[in-house]
Amino acid sequence: MISFYPGPSKIENNIDKYMQDAFEEGILSCNHRSDEFMQLMQTTIATVKDKLEIPKNYEVFFTSSATECWEITDQSFRGKKFIHIYNGAFGEKWANYNTNKKVEKYKYPIHRSISLHHLDAMEAKSADVLCLTSCETSNTTFIHSKTLQKIRKRYSKPLIFIDATSSMSGINMDWLSADLWYASVQKCFGLPSGLAIMVCSPKALSNLNQEDKHYNNLYSIYKNQQKHQTTHTPNILGIYLLNKVLQQRPHIRKVENELKNRMERLIKLMQKLGYDFIVPTTRLRSPTVLGIKSSEEKVHLIKQEAKKNGITLGNGYGTWKHNTFRIANFPAHTEKDFKNLHDFFRKIEKM
Incomplete structure (x- = not known):
């Protein structure tokens, strides 16, 4: 089938071989503070940044899912003024999940591009965070890179967050157009579900809430990343498979x-x-x-x-x-x- x-969706054809390799190499029995795992983390992040052409000063983090990334962006940027810009179900779900008190929503039609005039009327220039969905899986719409560039140029103050779940690793993202990108791996990465990738700019990391005490807050993720570690026991097999799959891709x-x-x-x-x-x-x-x-x-x-x-x-x-x-x-x-x-x-x- x-x-x-x-x-x-369909996983990469060699996943069964890579899973056997992971078993035979013993990485699945290593604890997440071990030298072996930290080396895997370092190698995988380097592979992700190389193959996806991510800027050197952007950080790559691992979470459990894109849905968890909704939670992280909600909690780790608490108190910020958010504007969620969407035209479909997943963008709307992200907006509805955000429990910050200052959340505004802009829903635009699927047959039109995002209206900058409408965003001006919403005082987007004074917002702290603009949230967009690069490929809206529910209705198959797409935000062209030139549109993102226009938004970035016009609204230089706000952070820009992008749900890239159906585009990351399939489309060449213009990383500098946004400050935080996230995607689950069960789409363009060709992997089993249970892992997500978050890409953050220095600007995003300098604006996050360092007092956030939630379990998997972004500040803790970042601090652990500097040691090639995670905040919790991660999906080691998923990280191993991610490295293997991307290594064999152009x-x-x-x-x-x-x-x-x-x-x-x-x-x-x-x-x-x-x-x-x-x-x-x-x-x-x-x-x-x-x-x-x-x-x-x-x-x-x-x-x-x-x-x-x-x-x-x-x-x-x-x-x-x-x-x-x-x-x-x-x-x-x-x-x-x-x-x-x-x-x-x-x-x-x-x-």
């Missing part, structure tokens, strides 16, 4: 180019076959997840036939649950996987 579900610019080319071919095929997309504007469509609209009956039939042909398609989400399906386009997917997908859609259109 080939999974095109947009997370958890650098992010090549990965992004391959994903974008593959998505263009898929879009052309679906257009030719008469399908409609959730996101009508090409520039606002995610390169990593494609959302297709149809009737509820046809969506049900397509997903049913796909399973018979060894293919798992993603369900619609939230508002789009019944009349859409989603297709993941992640680095773990192969050209052969997409050939099978193309052949399947050509076949069912003849039924």
Whole structure:
């Protein structure tokens, strides 16, 4: 079965070998204060920064999930004025999770880019934190890097936080456009769930609440990181697999180019076959997840036939649950996987 579900999705083909390697090397039996684990931490962070082209002065941290990152940003930046900018379910959930007293929300339509005039009216320049979602998995929208650059340039005072769960390790992120990025590994990293990556700028670390006493606060994470340690016993296997998977991948610019080319071919095929997309504007469509609209009956039939042909398609989400399906386009997917997908859609259109 080939999974095109947009997370958890298909894992890298060599994961079974890497898991066996981890067992044989004995790293899974090492405690998290040992020299062996600290060396793994140091090596993995260096690999992540190299392959994803993260600036040298940005820090890379590990958490359990993107959802935990909601909690960390809420607690470790307590008292700040937040503006959450979103157009879909996951951006909205992040905003609703934030328990800070100074939280404002700006919901924009999926067929339009973010309005800077609207943000001006919300006095975004005086905010402390702006929160955005780079690829909104629920409706398959995407914030173009040029839009992020405009936001960064116009609002230089606030910190900018980015949920990059469906883009990090698949898209070449413009790291300097934001101060805190986070993503779970079960999408573009091609790994089993249970690990997340947070990338922080010096500006973010200089503004966090050092008095935060919550269990996994960002200040403690940072202080432990300086010793190549974690605040708690971490997902050692996940960190090991992350290092192994990224070591065998090309650098992010090549990965992004391959994903974008593959998505263009898929879009052309679906257009030719008469399908409609959730996101009508090409520039606002995610390169990593494609959302297709149809009737509820046809969506049900397509997903049913796909399973018979060894293919798992993603369900619609939230508002789009019944009349859409989603297709993941992640680095773990192969050209052969997409050939099978193309052949399947050509076949069912003849039924």
